[in-house]
Amino acid sequence: MHDRLRAGLLIAPALAVFLAFFLIPLGYLAVAGGAGGYSAILTEPRFLRSLISTLLVAAATTAITLFIATIMGLFLARVRFRGRSTLLALLTLPLAFPGVVVGYLVIMLAGRQGLVAEVSMALGGDRIVFAYSLAGLLLGYVYFSIPRTLLTLMAAAEKLDPRLEEAARSLGASPFGVLRDVLLPGMAPAMAAAGAICFATATGAFGTAFALASRIDVLPMVIYTQFTLQANLAVAAALSFSLGIATWAVLALARGASGGAAA
Amino acid sequence: MRRGIGFWTGLCFTLLISAFLILPIFASVIAGVTVNQFVGISSGLTTRWILDVWANYGGTVLLSLQIAFATLVITLLLGIPAAYVLARHAGVTARLIEEALVMPVAVPGLATALGLILAYGAVGGLRSSWYFILVGHVVFCLPFMMRAVLAVLLAIDLHRLEEAARACGASWAQRFFGVVLPNIRGGILAGSLMVVTLSLGEFNMTLLLHTPFTRTLPVGLADAYTALRTEMASAYTLIFFALIVPLLSAMQWVVGRLDQQRGSR
Numbered sequence: 001m002h003d004r005l006r007a008g009l010l011i012a013p014a015l016a017v018f019l020a021f022f023l024i025p026l027g028y029l030a031v032a033g034g035a036g037g038y039s040a041i042l043t044e045p046r047f048l049r050s051l052i053s054t055l056l057v058a059a060a061t062t063a064i065t066l067f068i069a070t071i072m073g074l075f076l077a078r079v080r081f082r083g084r085s086t087l088l089a090l091l092t093l094p095l096a097f098p099g100v101v102v103g104y105l106v107i108m109l110a111g112r113q114g115l116v117a118e119v120s121m122a123l124g125g126d127r128i129v130f131a132y133s134l135a136g137l138l139l140g141y142v143y144f145s146i147p148r149t150l151l152t153l154m155a156a157a158e159k160l161d162p163r164l165e166e167a168a169r170s171l172g173a174s175p176f177g178v179l180r181d182v183l184l185p186g187m188a189p190a191m192a193a194a195g196a197i198c199f200a201t202a203t204g205a206f207g208t209a210f211a212l213a214s215r216i217d218v219l220p221m222v223i224y225t226q227f228t229l230q231a232n233l234a235v236a237a238a239l240s241f242s243l244g245i246a247t248w249a250v251l252a253l254a255r256g257a258s259g260g261a262a263a
Numbered sequence: 264m265r266r267g268i269g270f271w272t273g274l275c276f277t278l279l280i281s282a283f284l285i286l287p288i289f290a291s292v293i294a295g296v297t298v299n300q301f302v303g304i305s306s307g308l309t310t311r312w313i314l315d316v317w318a319n320y321g322g323t324v325l326l327s328l329q330i331a332f333a334t335l336v337i338t339l340l341l342g343i344p345a346a347y348v349l350a351r352h353a354g355v356t357a358r359l360i361e362e363a364l365v366m367p368v369a370v371p372g373l374a375t376a377l378g379l380i381l382a383y384g385a386v387g388g389l390r391s392s393w394y395f396i397l398v399g400h401v402v403f404c405l406p407f408m409m410r411a412v413l414a415v416l417l418a419i420d421l422h423r424l425e426e427a428a429r430a431c432g433a434s435w436a437q438r439f440f441g442v443v444l445p446n447i448r449g450g451i452l453a454g455s456l457m458v459v460t461l462s463l464g465e466f467n468m469t470l471l472l473h474t475p476f477t478r479t480l481p482v483g484l485a486d487a488y489t490a491l492r493t494e495m496a497s498a499y500t501l502i503f504f505a506l507i508v509p510l511l512s513a514m515q516w517v518v519g520r521l522d523q524q525r526g527s528r
Contacts, residue, residue, distance in 0.1 A: 014345035025378030075273035098466035105287035204371030244374035251369045
């Protein structure tokens with residue numbers, strides 16, 4: 001009993017902060033939308049359009065990132081070379097970059113003075129600029145998603161049993177067959193967990209679109225403009241509460257499905 | 264490993280993606296110390312932009328450091344006891360509390376910030392003080408501190424350590440400060456580095472919580488990206504990198520050491 005009281009006292013401060021500064025604000029947010037806010041986001045076509053483009057951008061980001069990170073994870077899990085750990089450290093560096101910095105790096109890469117533009121001109125072509133288009137936005141999203149998924153997929157690739165692959169190969173499976181029937185099924189749980197993190201992060205991402213001043217109206221940008229420029233608090237609250245519940249649900253489902261592999 | 268076509272494809276692909284992730288960082292760093300971005304690096308190197316940025320935006324760097332440090336102290340005080348309780352109790356209630364406490368990570372910062380403004384925006388002078396940003400950062404960073412400490416608490420044999428100390432007549436305070444804390448140093452360090460890194464880079468929440476008098480580093484960066492010339496924006500980004508990269512490297516080193524220890528145990 002004494003033990004229980006102490007446990008309660010020790011965890012109470014953290015719970016109090018959670019209640020006062022997260023749960024209660026979330027409650028305010030849920031209510032502030034009002035009937036008007038929630039019906040507006042369901043009936044006005046521009047909010048529906050923004051919702052659809054956000055989901056499409058997040059889905060495309062997830063697909064591209066999983067494709068890249070799975071190949072890199074499989075490769076990096078199998079090779080050992082000098083500087084491997086340095087390379088891994090560099091590849092996970094962008095984890096600590098806020099979305100705005102990622103947006104700026106996309107401009108450094110694909111903006112008017114960007115690396116792609118310089119290279120394309122040096123090769124005698126036109127100045128290629130795509131930082132502010134859908135391609136630029138996707139590039140930024142993939143940029144911050146790769147470091148978030150790579151380590152999970154690499155760890156999964158390291159846990160694959162090499163004997164299964166040997167067996168498949170000695171039974172005459174082609175390299176593609178090995179990939180399809182042995183490697184990918186073995187990595188599927190990690191891919192689901194990493195994909196969910198990727199999807200949820202991309203849905204809620206804001207800084208990158210903000211820095212690129214992108215023409216694509218992703219949901220967080222709409223929330224920001226509704227709140228600051230239009231002072232439309234009801235719609236901003238309704239949208240952000242729905243968005244928050246949705247990203248939380250995606251992550252909770254993924255965690256349940258993967259048995260705790262998803263953060 | 265057989266170096267067939269699969270190896271070379273994998274190598275080229277990995278190098279290409281690494282270039283995509285790393286080259287823009289270098290491009291930005293170089294632009295920050297180049298005399299004239301239009302001419303390129305042949306125009307010479309300079310620290311002028313960095314000094315200019317410091318003169319105009321130095322305050323944002325200092326405020327960010329202040330908030331990060333305060334966030335660290337608070338998350339240490341709240342997170343370590345919470346993790347300790349969660350590690351010692353296996354029941355459903357403990358798991359539900361754990362699930363609830365990590366929720367702020369899953370909800371976009373924009374939503375949390377909007378909720379905070381709705382709930383406390385009109386309370387006294389809170390809205391215009393840096394405490395408002397601090398509150399947001401604590402809510403967002405606490406789960407990371409808790410999880411880092413919890414991971415180490417679950418990896419060590421906490422129960423047996425405590426029992427041994429208890430058998431020797433140690434009081435609870437002696438056990439907690441003399442046995443538990445020294446054994447989870449690594450987790451506390453990893454969590455601390457994580458919290459400071461996250462707080463320094465937090466943007467989604469801070470953009471809504473800040474006022475013109477409480478601008479943090481990332482908020483200042485966003486402003487610089489739209490208002491300043493490339494050299495200045497890059498120099499400002501360079502200052503951010505100079506703060507964040509050593510922290511992240513230290514964190515990777517600590518986490519690597521922890522994994523090694525766990526592996527050899």
